[in-house]
Structure formats: C-alpha cells, structure tokens
Amino acid sequence: MSYLEAKNIKIIYRKSPDDPGLVAVENLNLSVNKGEFVTIVGPSGCGKSTFLMSVDGLIRPDQGEVYIEGKKISSPGPERAVVFQEFALLPWRTVESNVAFGLEFRDIPPNEKKQTIDKYVKMVGLAGFEKHYPHQLSGGMRQRAGLARALSVNPEILLMDEPFAAIDAQTREIMGTELLRIWDREKKTVLFVTHSIDESIYLADRIVIMSARPGRVKEIIDVKLPRPRRFEVKSSMEFVEYRKRVWQTLEEEVKKVMDYGTDESG
Amino acid sequence: MEKQSRPWSRFFRRYKRVILGTTTFVLFVLVWEAVGRTKLIPPIFISRPSIILQVMVRELIRGKLLFHMTTSLLELTWGYLISIVIGVPLGLLMGRYRKIEFSLDPFTMLLYSTPIIALYPLIIIWAGIGKTSIVIITLLFAVFPIIVNTFTGVQSVDPSLIRAARSFGAREGQIFYKIVLPAAIPIVIAGLRLGLGRALIGVVIGEMFGGTAGLGYLIAYSGAFFKTANLFASLLIVVLMGIVFTQALKKVEETVSRHRYGGG
Amino acid sequence: MEQTNQDKILPEVDAITARKTFRGRFFRNERWLIGAATIVLFLVVWEVAGRKNWVDQTFISRPSLVVRAAIQMLTSPDFYGHLSVSAIEFFVGFAAALLVGVGFGLFIGWYKNLEYSFEPFIMALYSTPRDALIPLIIIWLGIGLYSKMAVVFLGAVFPILVNTVAGIQNVDPVLIRAAKSFGAKERAIFRKVVLPASLPYMIAGIRLGVGRGLIGFVIGEMYVAEKGIGFLIMRAGSVLKTDDLLFLVSIIAGVGVLSNQLIRKFEEKVSRWRFERSV
Numbered sequence A: 001m002s003y004l005e006a007k008n009i010k011i012i013y014r015k016s017p018d019d020p021g022l023v024a025v026e027n028l029n030l031s032v033n034k035g036e037f038v039t040i041v042g043p044s045g046c047g048k049s050t051f052l053m054s055v056d057g058l059i060r061p062d063q064g065e066v067y068i069e070g071k072k073i074s075s076p077g078p079e080r081a082v083v084f085q086e087f088a089l090l091p092w093r094t095v096e097s098n099v100a101f102g103l104e105f106r107d108i109p110p111n112e113k114k115q116t117i118d119k120y121v122k123m124v125g126l127a128g129f130e131k132h133y134p135h136q137l138s139g140g141m142r143q144r145a146g147l148a149r150a151l152s153v154n155p156e157i158l159l160m161d162e163p164f165a166a167i168d169a170q171t172r173e174i175m176g177t178e179l180l181r182i183w184d185r186e187k188k189t190v191l192f193v194t195h196s197i198d199e200s201i202y203l204a205d206r207i208v209i210m211s212a213r214p215g216r217v218k219e220i221i222d223v224k225l226p227r228p229r230r231f232e233v234k235s236s237m238e239f240v241e242y243r244k245r246v247w248q249t250l251e252e253e254v255k256k257v258m259d260y261g262t263d264e265s266g
Numbered sequence B: 001m002e003k004q005s006r007p008w009s010r011f012f013r014r015y016k017r018v019i020l021g022t023t024t025f026v027l028f029v030l031v032w033e034a035v036g037r038t039k040l041i042p043p044i045f046i047s048r049p050s051i052i053l054q055v056m057v058r059e060l061i062r063g064k065l066l067f068h069m070t071t072s073l074l075e076l077t078w079g080y081l082i083s084i085v086i087g088v089p090l091g092l093l094m095g096r097y098r099k100i101e102f103s104l105d106p107f108t109m110l111l112y113s114t115p116i117i118a119l120y121p122l123i124i125i126w127a128g129i130g131k132t133s134i135v136i137i138t139l140l141f142a143v144f145p146i147i148v149n150t151f152t153g154v155q156s157v158d159p160s161l162i163r164a165a166r167s168f169g170a171r172e173g174q175i176f177y178k179i180v181l182p183a184a185i186p187i188v189i190a191g192l193r194l195g196l197g198r199a200l201i202g203v204v205i206g207e208m209f210g211g212t213a214g215l216g217y218l219i220a221y222s223g224a225f226f227k228t229a230n231l232f233a234s235l236l237i238v239v240l241m242g243i244v245f246t247q248a249l250k251k252v253e254e255t256v257s258r259h260r261y262g263g264g
Numbered sequence C: 001m002e003q004t005n006q007d008k009i010l011p012e013v014d015a016i017t018a019r020k021t022f023r024g025r026f027f028r029n030e031r032w033l034i035g036a037a038t039i040v041l042f043l044v045v046w047e048v049a050g051r052k053n054w055v056d057q058t059f060i061s062r063p064s065l066v067v068r069a070a071i072q073m074l075t076s077p078d079f080y081g082h083l084s085v086s087a088i089e090f091f092v093g094f095a096a097a098l099l100v101g102v103g104f105g106l107f108i109g110w111y112k113n114l115e116y117s118f119e120p121f122i123m124a125l126y127s128t129p130r131d132a133l134i135p136l137i138i139i140w141l142g143i144g145l146y147s148k149m150a151v152v153f154l155g156a157v158f159p160i161l162v163n164t165v166a167g168i169q170n171v172d173p174v175l176i177r178a179a180k181s182f183g184a185k186e187r188a189i190f191r192k193v194v195l196p197a198s199l200p201y202m203i204a205g206i207r208l209g210v211g212r213g214l215i216g217f218v219i220g221e222m223y224v225a226e227k228g229i230g231f232l233i234m235r236a237g238s239v240l241k242t243d244d245l246l247f248l249v250s251i252i253a254g255v256g257v258l259s260n261q262l263i264r265k266f267e268e269k270v271s272r273w274r275f276e277r278s279v
Helices: A048-056 A095-105 A110-123 A139-152 A169-186 A197-203 A231-235 A237-259 B007-014 B016-038 B049-062 B064-096 B098-113 B116-127 B131-155 B159-167 B172-210 B215-224 B228-261 C030-051 C063-074 C077-110 C112-127 C130-141 C145-169 C173-181 C186-223 C229-238 C242-270
Strands: A004-013 A022-032 A037-041 A063-068 A080-083 A157-161 A189-194 A206-210 A217-222 C018-021 C024-027
Touching: A004 A048, A022 A048, A022 A217, A037 A048, A037 A197, A048 A080, A048 A157, A048 A189, A080 A139, A080 C173, A095 A110, A095 A139, A095 C186, A110 A139, A139 A169, A169 A197, A189 A197, A197 A231, A197 A237, A206 A237, A217 A237, A231 A237, B016 B049, B016 C112, B049 B064, B049 B228, B064 B098, B064 B131, B064 B172, B064 B215, B064 B228, B098 B131, B098 C030, B098 C242, B116 B131, B116 B172, B116 C186, B116 C229, B116 C242, B131 B172, B159 B172, B172 B215, B172 B228, B172 C130, B172 C186, B215 B228, B215 C130, B228 C112, B228 C130, C030 C063, C063 C242, C077 C112, C077 C145, C077 C186, C077 C229, C112 C145, C130 C145, C130 C186, C145 C186, C173 C186, C186 C229, C186 C242, C229 C242
Parallel strands: A037 A189, A037 A206, A080 A157, A157 A189
Antiparallel strands: A004 A022, A004 A063, A206 A217, C018 C024
8 A cells, every 4th residue: 555545535515414415526546655746636526625635634535445554544644634725824922922823732841842943934935924814915925934834734635725726816826836946955755736737737746636526636747847846847737738638538527527517616 | 634514514614613613503592492481580580582572473363563663754754854965964064174073073072072961851851742842852862973974974085186176286175076075985874874873872762761652662661561571572673773774774875885896 | 287307296196195985085183173173163063052042051061160060070089989989880790791601602602512402592682672671670689789780780790691602703713623633632722722712702792791881870760779880861951950961972972982992992902813814
C-alpha cells in the first residue's frame, strides 16, 4: 500500500439526515507516494473539495476508507493540515496569533512555539506583519498566513483546497512559485485541489483529473517537467502539450456539468 | 451501507423544532394548572389557565371585553395611521435631502433615546386625559421605527443601480422616483410592521396610565383590584392581537418581496 | 469648472473631506454644523415664544426657566435621594439581565435542542409588551424597588439573550472547520472560536438592553412608586410644573443618548475586524 491510499471512496452530500442526497464522489481510488505533489483538477461540483475533506477526516465517507501509512483514518490528525480557500483566519487575532492557532492544540513549550511561529512567518514572507490583523492584509498575504499556520504544526501531508482561488490572478502566479519553494524545503506530501489547468500542471508531479459528479478519478497524468519549476516553463512546448492533454480529458466533463444547467456544486 | 431511518424517527427529526417547542409549552401549561389547583403558590399571584380561559369566555359573551377591544383598536388605528402619514413623508424627505436629515437628526436621536412614556405628563398637560392623549402616545410610539426605516430604506439603495441610471442620463429627481423609492419599499414595509407593534404597546400603556376604557385600562384595573385572572385574560388578548398583526404584516412583506424578486 | 492644472485639487472635490452620494456632495462637518444650528434655532424660538407668551407657559415653559428648575433640583439633597433609588433599580436589574441573558444565551445558542424547547417562551415574552406586565409585577413584588428591578430586568434581558444566541449561531462555519482540522475538541472550539466571534453581537444586544432597561425603571416609577425619577416626573406633571418636568425628561434623554453613544464607540472598537472583513 502506498503512503496515502484512498480506497473506493463514496460520499453522499446530504442536507439533513433523511435527505436522500446527492452522490458527490463514488468509486474514487487514489494512491499517493510520500513527498509527492499531487494536484486534483475537475469540473465544478465534482466533489474534489469534498474528497479532500474526507482525507483530512473532517468528513466521514459513506463507503470506503482512507489509509495513511497503512492506518485507517477517521478524524483529523497531527500528520495532516489543511489550507482553506477562504483563508479561515480568526479575524480577531493577529497574524502571529493566527499562526499559533494550530499549535494551541498540541503540547508544546512556549519558547519552542515562538520559534516555530517566527520561522514560518518568515518563510512565507510575512516578517514584519506579525502584529497585523487579517482585515489589514491583502488576500495573498492572508493565505500566506494560512499556509504558515498549516506548516507550523509540522504535518507530513498538506491538504490545500483551492487555496489561491480567492486571490487575484497576478498574485496567484507568485504564490504558486513560492509554494513550490517551500515544498522543496519542507519536503511535505501535498494534495492540491484547483480549478486552474495551468496551476495543476505547473505545480504537480502528478495530475489527477476527476470526472463530473459523481466524481471519480478519470485520468492521472505524470508531469515530467524538470524541477525546480521556473515561471518560464509555462510557455514551453511541453507545458502546452500537457495543457492540451488535460483539457482534452477535462473538456468532456465540464460540458457534462454545463448541460445540467444550474446545478448544486458540492 | 446506507443509513436506514425508521418512519417515526424521520418524522421526529423533520419536525424536531415544532415538537420540542410544543412539548415544553404544553408541559408549562399543565404545570401551571397543577400548581394553581394545589395552591402551592397563592392563586392571587398566578391564577391558572382554566380560570383564565373561563374569565375570557365569560367577558367575551357579556360583551364588555369586546367593547374594550374595540376602544383599543380604534385608538390604535387612529394613532397608527397618523404616524404613517407623518412618518413616511418625513423619512423620505430626510432620505432625499441631506440638509433635512442633518437638521432633524438631533431631534430624532433625542426622542429615540427618550422613553416616550416620560413625556406622558407633558402630553396630559397639552391634551388632557382622554382619547386624544392616548392617540398621541400611540402616534409617538409608532412613528420612530417608521421614520428610521423609511430613511434607511432610501439610504441603502445599491449604489451601482444609481450609477447605472446616471450613465443612461437620468437626473437626480428621476433617480429618486424610479430607482430609490421602489428599491426602498421592502425596508419601509418592515418599518410599518415594527411601527404597528409599537403602536399596540403605546395604546396599552396610554390606557394603563390614564384611560377609562380599553385593554390597557382593563389590565390596570384588574391589577389594582388583584383580579389576577382578569389581568392574565386581558394580557393574553393583547399578546394575541400583537401576534396576529405582526404575522399579517409579515405576510404582506413576503408577498411584496416575492413579487419583486421572484422565488427566493 | 475649468480643468487647468490636474495636480491642483479643488477644495470641493478633495476626496478626503467631500463625498458624493445621490444627494450631492457634502462636507464631513456639515452634519454637525447644520445639526447644531437647528438646535440653537429651536432653543431661541422656544425662549422667545415663551417670553412673548405666544403659547401658554404651562404648555411649554422656556429654556431659561428649565435651566432655573434644573439648578434648583440639582442643589436639593432630596433630588439625589430619588436619583439613587432609580440608579439602584437600574443597575441591579441590569446586572441580573446581563448574567441571565449572556449565560442562558450561550447555553441556548450552543445546544440547538435547548433553543427549540425554549423558543416559544422567549418569543412569547419578547412580543409581550413588557410594560403591560407592570401591574402583574406589582402584584408579585409590591410597589417598592424590587418591582422596578424586575421591570428593568425583563426589558434588558431579551435583547441580550436574543443577540447572544444570534451571535453564536452566526459564527462562520469555515472557522469552526479550520479549528476541527487542527484537532480542536468541542470545548476548545467554543472558547477559542465561537465566543470571540459572537462578542460583537453580544455587545449590540447589551446596548439595546441598556436602552430598554432605562425605560424600565422610568415607567415603573411613573406607574406607581414612592421614590425615583419617574415618581418625580409624575409629581411635576400633576402640579403642572412644566419646567421641572422638562428638566427631568431631559435627564433621562441625556442618559439614554450618552449610554448609547458610549457603548457604540466600544462596540466599534471591539468589532473593527467585523466591518472590514472581505473575502
């Protein structure tokens, strides 16, 4: 069994216990190796975020199991951390207090805590903004704080749920490169959900393309672009080829979603 | 494995809110009746539901209760309608003309923070004891939510709508009548609903202090003579009236917004 | 308007001091100027109308007489006796409302089943005109201070309760999910996320509660009492001492406005993060 293994995951999205519900994800199988950067891309409502939540243990699958290092998981654990699309920073706390948030649920001596916080605040480039409040920061800076928070609990797996979706396109470009730099340093396993095809190729070792609802793995593409990835690679012939391949598989699924008209995205 | 839910548990979950609420309510009434009968607490303090109901029915049949109810309703209608006639135009003016808002602002703020009832002796000095003063009190109670809501409704129009109208060449007056007013209607109606609730309170309080008839007078009279059952009966009627009025206006509010914005 | 030098900013369109609404441009201080001007105008007209007897003095008195009555009252020890009675009634009643409102509210907000059970009572009591309950309260607690404290309590407790519950139920679910993802358990989530997030709502409820509470002791004392500001108001009214009456009413109004503004300021300080959040 590989490092992270999802077997036959089926998740039903229900509004209340007796709602028959929509099947968000079905027959989803995925194996991830340690240290890999895996991106997950798919049409709206295909359940990619829902699947990510089940990997973290925030959602219990209706069928199937998720295994990490052979052990089945059923609730959030210390080896995983999530970075949220909406940042999810506590607005009444300063940046450093927010980064400390994850650590408050572990037993860590205070000076070690302070060192960890300082290290990661610096790593994401927010040095000097420790005492600022989220509302005083731009979207990109807030997400960097969210990333620092996730990193500071030293997880082995980073689960990132469309983390750059709420950030403007230009900042997004830079954030991607920054993320790769940090990933290279910290050597985490990353599951990165995104809407953006370019992002999914640029960041990944492997791309998981999901089908429309009920979501399952439609295709997995190995990305053989050299690391460290430079911004210029986005205009290379190989990159364009990958983009064509991803879109070829994805287009069909996206069209399926559009045919359904106004649908509920899970 | 799909979770199988048995019919009764499904029923319970769907109506959980209503079931829990009604159960506690029924329990409360039963306990009240029991305590009343066993005289655990002297009946003069709490009476009990059965007697209260008896009294209500008896007074209704006798016709006296109806007389007091109509007195209150008449005063309520007068006071409420006048408050609308004063309040809505005032709110519109304040919303439309900044200068008017700024000049009336200190007065509305002052009167908003004053308990209206503290003005009661002043109103008596002006209008004497009787129906007029009660209508004035009702008016004063109702007029503030109406003014404030009308004003807020005018103010909180989506600025992008105004910008769009301007880009098509509309003048300020046209913008006010074609965009701002229609957009403000839901909030104004909410203000009318609040105003009605406050008007009811105004009537009752006015009658409590200086009425010779009406529900408020009944409450004060029953209280003075320790006729607790009558007190509760009159109180209940006031509460029911309040609920009926508020719900009626809520329905109006909903129909209006459904009309304008379509389903949900 | 001549567009000459683009760097020169005409005072009327300086973005800092002028804002444009659909009602035209205005200056930041215009509100205070016009407001103050109207107040002054009003006072002057009132004084003149009084002296010239355009309206009978008993109906409206005039500012100078009101000021004189004020000085008389403020220098009589009798007045402070009444003032302290009212103050005690208010503070005790309000403190109780704070405890019950926040305490109960936190419970009900957190445990949905509790909320459903108590909902009919809270709704019924909230929609009952509190003041109509005064005769009943008098039966229960007599005509002394306790009944007024109860009236204050009843007035203040519901805004506090309802707003506390609303605050707890309106916490951004993403924040709770984030806390869970870091391993937080129920108690920690309540303490670290739910409580701070609902603070602005609670304070808004407290502000409303203060307003309602102030009305409480006034109306209670006016209905029946032997001491207190409300009692003084009724007494002044019955002997047609309009100047005393107006002074007393203005005290209440002043306290109302002041407390409202103070709490608002505090509210803004605490909830600065709420108003500027944008995702």
